[in-house]
Amino acid sequence: MPRSGEAVRRRLQQAALELFVEHGFDQTPVEAIASRAGVTERTFYRHFGDKREMLFDGETELRDLLVQAVAAVPHGTKPLPTLRAAFHETVPLFERNRPLTEPGVRLIAETPALQERSLAKRALLANALTDALQARGVDARTAPLYAQVAMDTFAVATHRWMQEPSVPLHDQLDQAFRELRLAAAALK
Amino acid sequence: MPRSGEAVRRRLQQAALELFVEHGFDQTPVEAIASRAGVTERTFYRHFGDKREMLFDGETELRDLLVQAVAAVPHGTKPLPTLRAAFHETVPLFERNRPLTEPGVRLIAETPALQERSLAKRALLANALTDALQARGVDARTAPLYAQVAMDTFAVATHRWMQEPSVPLHDQLDQAFRELRLAAAALK
């Protein structure tokens, strides 16, 4: 296998992040990123499907970890407790990547095009969780609902954790799911 | 006020829908849409921010209706029951627009770019519901969670209703929220 290209990929990501925080996402042409990384614009598109994609690299890793964690939960556990347990398994991953993803999340928050992509990635995660639940015997009709709701609860927890780092992500998760349970109990 | 342009806007929407179902969204240049509508490509972008935006016109109407419905719910009602009641108020709107939106949803389902935009619109609705809840005294910390979760439950209900028109949307809504309550009760 010839020259790996992994180094180029990393240089592109770093160059992009620097230029994005300096001039903004929309004001940064792909040509500028490629130029700083020492490659051609064409090469950029060989490593990333499009300009937004570079900000969401860890998503596939998170997805694989989640589906694996769901499969590892003891059988007989109900859907939402299963997903909550799986989310707890991803806490180390988040804590490890925290400083790395911090500038990215601010960028996403202030760029509509990146928010859209972020929501799309979240939906992909929810779909993966739906499949993981079905593999455990949850019926195909209700699995999407559980996956979506749990995914949002997880997103709320991580969002709070980003803004208030003092309280651990584990506690944020339990707190969010507790609020979900109490709110749903009021439904009659 | 000079020539209204409302007719042009309608012609653009109809021309776009026809071309989209015939050649697909990605294979339909804006120029083709504008040409069929009898205007210039530049005029298209004066009526719609971008090419995806034409498929999501009713969203603002739905959003206004929802926030109004939330405000109309008797005070003292808990968040999730409030949102469920608000969703029930939008059922006539959905039933009325059903045949109109049917080709659109199929198009969205098979076009990634449109799915992203659809998710973004759903997020906007959730944000609007968050604000509506806060206006009723729900605290800012939990309101986003309730709005997101309710929004997903609503989305699941409408999705089922699209595929199985035999059971009314009202029943789909109650069923989905019932499943949410039961699933959350298992959280302990």
Place this chain on the structure above:
DNA sequence: AATTTAACGTCAGAGTATGACACTAACGCG
């Protein structure tokens, strides 16, 4: 050393979206 293979460069091109400027049709008013 020759061959294979994946990464890269170059070139061309379609499509999206925006800004600047001029023009025109409709409406209100004197």
Place this chain on the structure above:
DNA sequence: CGCGTTAGTGTCATACTCTGACGTTAAATT
């Protein structure tokens, strides 16, 4: 009824995104 205002439109230019085709280079295999 003529006049000016104003929103809608056309025209032109242009930056940017993304893709296809083709040739070249560097690394790994034999």
